[in-house]
Amino acid sequence: MNRVFCEDALAGLARIPDGSVDLILTDPPYNLGKDYGNASDQQTVEEYLCWTERWIDAALPKLKPNGSLYIFLTWRYSPEIFVMLKKRMTMMNEIIWDRRVPSMGGSVRSYSSVHDTVGFFVARKDYYFDLDAVRIPYDAETKKARSRSIFIGAKWLEVGYNPKDVWSVSRLHREHSERVDHPTQKPLEIIERMVKASCPPGGVVLDLFMGSGTTALAARRCGRHFVGFELNPDYCAIIDARLAAEDAAAVLAAAAVAEDDAAPAVKPARAKATKAAKTTKSATAKATKAAKATQAAKKPAAPKRSRVPKPPEEISI
Ligand SMILES: C[S@@+](CC[C@H](N)C(=O)[O-])C[C@H]1O[C@@H](n2cnc3c(N)ncnc32)[C@H](O)[C@@H]1O
Numbered sequence: 001m002n003r004v005f006c007e008d009a010l011a012g013l014a015r016i017p018d019g020s021v022d023l024i025l026t027d028p029p030y031n032l033g034k035d036y037g038n039a040s041d042q043q044t045v046e047e048y049l050c051w052t053e054r055w056i057d058a059a060l061p062k063l064k065p066n067g068s069l070y071i072f073l074t075w076r077y078s079p080e081i082f083v084m085l086k087k088r089m090t091m092m093n094e095i096i097w098d099r100r101v102p103s104m105g106g107s108v109r110s111y112s113s114v115h116d117t118v119g120f121f122v123a124r125k126d127y128y129f130d131l132d133a134v135r136i137p138y139d140a141e142t143k144k145a146r147s148r149s150i151f152i153g154a155k156w157l158e159v160g161y162n163p164k165d166v167w168s169v170s171r172l173h174r175e176h177s178e179r180v181d182h183p184t185q186k187p188l189e190i191i192e193r194m195v196k197a198s199c200p201p202g203g204v205v206l207d208l209f210m211g212s213g214t215t216a217l218a219a220r221r222c223g224r225h226f227v228g229f230e231l232n233p234d235y236c237a238i239i240d241a242r243l244a245a246e247d248a249a250a251v252l253a254a255a256a257v258a259e260d261d262a263a264p265a266v267k268p269a270r271a272k273a274t275k276a277a278k279t280t281k282s283a284t285a286k287a288t289k290a291a292k293a294t295q296a297a298k299k300p301a302a303p304k305r306s307r308v309p310k311p312p313e314e315i316s317i
Pocket of ligand 1: 007008009010027028029030036038040182184185186187208209210211212213214215229230231232235
């Protein structure tokens with residue numbers, strides 16, 4: 001528990017006891033040809049779908065009877081994979097993650113794809129689901145607009161609204177403070193919402209394809225346990241660094257609170273935590289740099305572009 005194993009998910013799954021997991025939250029390779037430092041995203045369609053069915057069959061027995069599963073996909077293979085899952089579970093939602101991609105360029109012979117398709121599946125009717133944990137508060141303007149007497153004391157106005165099934169959350173662009181060196185890193189905001197809604201506090205989240213460790217980090221932040229796998233050792237180093245930085249930040253925050261109450265006693269603890277936070281921050285940066293260097297070393301040098309001289313500007317007479 002609370003470990004990400006640097007190994008093939010299918011091999012690692014065999015060690016997880018059946019019926020021990022509250023939530024499978026996973027973001028497998030999409031088979032779009034991405035480079036994760038392995039060939040997992042570059043399979044033939046048959047190989048990919050066959051492999052997907054194998055890991056689904058190995059993973060589902062790990063769920064508790066009231067457990068759930070979220071799976072990130074794209075439009076390309078979500079139809080086939082949703083059908084596979086619908087034969088084994090009940091589909092509750094297709095969530096559209098609108099990545100808020102700015103309108104620039106893109107496809108010229110079709111519409112630019114700017115969303116991920118996420119499937120939400122449950123094993124049984126009495127599945128765990130805590131809507132109150134993920135409600136979105138109404139803004140002050142809406143509350144004000146509903147200030148007439150008929151709305152006073154209205155519970156729905158106070159508790160906020162259901163997030164619905166279109167989630168508009170910006171992707172993590174290069175400058176984003178959360179961003180590490182992984183090509184398909186998911187925003188914590190999205191993963192934390194799924195964890196809070198579908199895994200009870202103290203429960204266990206399983207992610208077979210951890211990537212940069214977003215699921216592990218979200219679980220830790222939300223007071224849930226996690227377990228998972230990642231093939232690429234460079235990404236495993238990033239995961240370790242992200243988790244260590246999170247722990248150091250938590251110690252720092254606790255020390256700051258305690259300092260207010262009993263200043264002299266906790267100062268050494270705070271100094272220690274600050275040092276740990278600095279060390280882990282630089283470890284994250286190092287892991288990211290190392291991953292970049294490894295990726296760069298693997299990539300063949302891009303061929304030099306020949307310069308095409310610009311035609312002389314037309315003169316209108
Ligand atoms: C779409 S990414 C996950 C990104 C992740 N959700 C995040 O926020 O960073 C899929 C990951 O699965 C890993 N992977 C591919 N095949 C695997 C396997 N058989 N076992 C474990 N990990 C694997 C890839 O290396 C890649 O990092």
